[in-house]
Amino acid sequence: MNILEKIVARKKEEVSESKKRVSIAQLENSRLFTRPTISLATALSDAAAPRIISEFKRKSPSKGIINDQVTPAQVTRDYVAAGAVALSVLTDTDFFGGSFADFGSAREANTGTPMLRKDFMVDEYQLYEAKSIGADVILLIAACLSPAEVKSLSRKAHELGLEVLLEVHNAEELSECLTDEVDIVGVNNRNLKTFVTSIETSVALSEQIPASFVKISESGLQGADEIVHLYKHGYKGFLIGETFMKTADPGAALANLQLELTQHSNLNPLVL
Numbered sequence: 474m475n476i477l478e479k480i481v482a483r484k485k486e487e488v489s490e491s492k493k494r495v496s497i498a499q500l501e502n503s504r505l506f507t508r509p510t511i512s513l514a515t516a517l518s519d520a521a522a523p524r525i526i527s528e529f530k531r532k533s534p535s536k537g538i539i540n541d542q543v544t545p546a547q548v549t550r551d552y553v554a555a556g557a558v559a560l561s562v563l564t565d566t567d568f569f570g571g572s573f574a575d576f577g578s579a580r581e582a583n584t585g586t587p588m589l590r591k592d593f594m595v596d597e598y599q600l601y602e603a604k605s606i607g608a609d610v611i612l613l614i615a616a617c618l619s620p621a622e623v624k625s626l627s628r629k630a631h632e633l634g635l636e637v638l639l640e641v642h643n644a645e646e647l648s649e650c651l652t653d654e655v656d657i658v659g660v661n662n663r664n665l666k667t668f669v670t671s672i673e674t675s676v677a678l679s680e681q682i683p684a685s686f687v688k689i690s691e692s693g694l695q696g697a698d699e700i701v702h703l704y705k706h707g708y709k710g711f712l713i714g715e716t717f718m719k720t721a722d723p724g725a726a727l728a729n730l731q732l733e734l735t736q737h738s739n740l741n742p743l744v745l
């Protein structure tokens with residue numbers, strides 16, 4: 474089994490345990506369930522410059538502990554203050570050290586910025602969970618879902634008012650799984666089966682994503698130059714975790730990147 478298969482197998486167990494503990498009706502009754510969601514797709518498609526989706530990520534299977542000193546509330550406040558277009562918070566515990574508690578404190582620390590529940594979605598039940606914790610966007614990873622699952626989970630997400638980010642890593646996943654039900658297409662520069670990261674993945678796939686979809690590039694991003702390069706290939710959003718989280722002050726790291734981006738001619742990420 475590769476790591477992705479291990480994560481998905483564990484996730485399926487977890488979901489069946491959760492279903493026994495908490496019913497969908499209970500999730501529907503939670504305080505945040507009826508909260509109106511905020512559109513990330515709109516924020517990105519309106520953007521006249523690269524926008525950063527900042528991730529709260531404590532650890533990962535490829536890197537081990539990234540940061541165990543910071544709190545999601547503080548990092549969220551700092552990311553928002555530094556101009557993040559959206560926040561991504563890991564809710565997977567076993568492999569990424571995330572939790573609903575992390576997501577909840579980030580949600581509490583910010584009401585106006587869209588939030589992505591970053592997890593491995595394999596069952597409709599998790600969409601109800603996402604809504605109950607105040608998520609705006611959910612992630613569907615083509616590498617661990619069938620095209621039919623992508624379609625049905627996307628439909629259900631929309632029914633619940635959630636936006637869908639479809640993550641692809643290669644041309645096959647893109648052609649098999651892209652459906653009109655998807656709101657945003659994310660190209661993961663990291664192969665989740667091998668952990669190899671290359672921004673050339675985003676470059677290569679950019680042409681193949683129809684212009685009607687908002688595109689984002691995910692993983693392994695570090696500096697303004699590569700972001701501007703990918704922006705010129707049509708990517709509007711950039712999902713960044715480790716580069717920020719490995720510093721003592723992730724919000725300050727985002728602020729520095731924003732500054733570097735403003736120094737690129739004709740690009741001002743702080744002005745719409």
Ligand SMILES: O=P(O)(O)OC[C@@H](O)[C@@H](O)c1c[nH]c2ccccc12
Pocket residue numbers: 528530591592593614640661691692693694712713714715716
């Ligand atoms: O920390 P990075 O290399 O900046 O990557 C962030 C994000 O793209 C990455 O965490 C990610 C992308 N797709 C995922 C799917 C599951 C878990 C994590 C991910």
